[in-house]
Amino acid sequence: MLTVNGLSKGARITPDAVRHYARIGLLVPSRDPNNGYRLFDDEALKRARFIRRAKGLGFTLQDIRTLFSYADNGRSPCPEVRAIIQQRIAENRASVTELGELLERMEDALERWKSMPDGEPDGDEICHLIESVA
Amino acid sequence: MLTVNGLSKGARITPDAVRHYARIGLLVPSRDPNNGYRLFDDEALKRARFIRRAKGLGFTLQDIRTLFSYADNGRSPCPEVRAIIQQRIAENRASVTELGELLERMEDALERWKSMPDGEPDGDEICHLIESVA
DNA sequence: TCCTTGCCTGTGTGCGGCACCCAGGTTCTA
DNA sequence: TAGAACCTGGGTGCCGCACACAGGCAAGGA
Incomplete structure (x- = not known):
């Protein structure tokens, strides 16, 4: 033990x-x-x-809980395993795409900002770098 | 208002x-x-x-809070903006890499499992599909 | 014998960024 | 005048732990 x-x-x-x-x-x-x-x-x-x-x-731990409950009831969790991983793969692909797009926006912004000066507080804008973004 | x-x-x-x-x-x-x-x-x-x-x-909202406090104190948040985004870009790249690796593992597993049958509960393994993975 | 060290316990909080719910009060519209 | 649509504060839930607190217990060395 x-x-x-x-x-x-x-x-x-x-x-x-x-x-x-x-x-x-x-x-x-x-x-x-x-x-x-x-x-x-x-x-x-x-x-x-x-x-x-x-x-x-x-x-996820929830997924795993589900798998255990299959096993505990004498049923094979394998079909569920295949189903869940396909689901998670789809979600993961969406996340990768989304994160990649964010990364691109960030890199684009940083690049554009290279030719822009820092602003001084003018009571009109908070930060013109960020405000220059759509 | x-x-x-x-x-x-x-x-x-x-x-x-x-x-x-x-x-x-x-x-x-x-x-x-x-x-x-x-x-x-x-x-x-x-x-x-x-x-x-x-x-x-x-x-993040924390980042933004920091930027506001700069602006509220009459200082330009722009230098901080440049610093933070570089940091976030680095983190994001790491996340994308990590997620990509996970995705690859998942896809590899799903592919390998295609040639494997579903197991039946034998009191020894919970799910041989998952247990077949390093 | 005492002291330290390193386990263990339960409970609670924090992380991020909201989304949702409750119960009730208010305001606008038909 | 009724109902829809707004507003309030306060609470919970999501995910997977990590960390902290206060205390108990076990084994070793001086």
Whole structure:
């Protein structure tokens, strides 16, 4: 049986994350009757590693909770895994596009500003650099 | 003088955003003594538009707060604007890279999984698709 | 024996930027 | 005169932790 620190090392996540997962019910420890410490079994270790891997693939903790509930009810989570990752891929592509556009706007602005002087406060504009942008 | 809704239309932001900015002190309304409604002057309208533009360039509300404090003290925020955007550009590039890598991992996984069957619960693995990933 | 060190506990807060909800008061319009 | 559309403050929720606080317990060394 592993304590918080032991599990965190075995699963390569931080102790805070272990406690967090336990708090939200993704990991369910038993307790050491002597001191109240959380005790995790091998099943919990597997789950913790699963969480790390799934998160590394873009699954949210909510997603992972769903997957666990499949597994706990004796159903294979695999079809759900395929469905979720397609969803997350689509969202991620949208984010990349959006972030890329923002980045472009930022770089364009910085470039344009190179030929513009700093303004002095005139009670009319706050910062003409920013105000020069659509 | 403009109410919340009036300002939101004039600055093209949502009424909730207006209230939010007022709550955190980025916009400071006066009050209608008759009914307690927030009243915004032209200065607030300029600020609200400035916020929308600056946010569109990736400035955070904290950044904007800093810029306002420069302007309020009679100093030009322009040098700070240039410094902040360079910082944000760097962060944004890092995010894009990171997200891109995640996306690649996700797409790779989905592709590899195409040739793998769904697993059935065996008490050993939770989902072999995810567990097949480093 | 005492002291330090390093675990552990629960609880609460903070991060960013709003969006939404509640319950109630006010103002405009038909 | 009724209903729609506005306004108020205050609270919660999102996401995934990270960090802080105050205290308890265990093992080691001087």
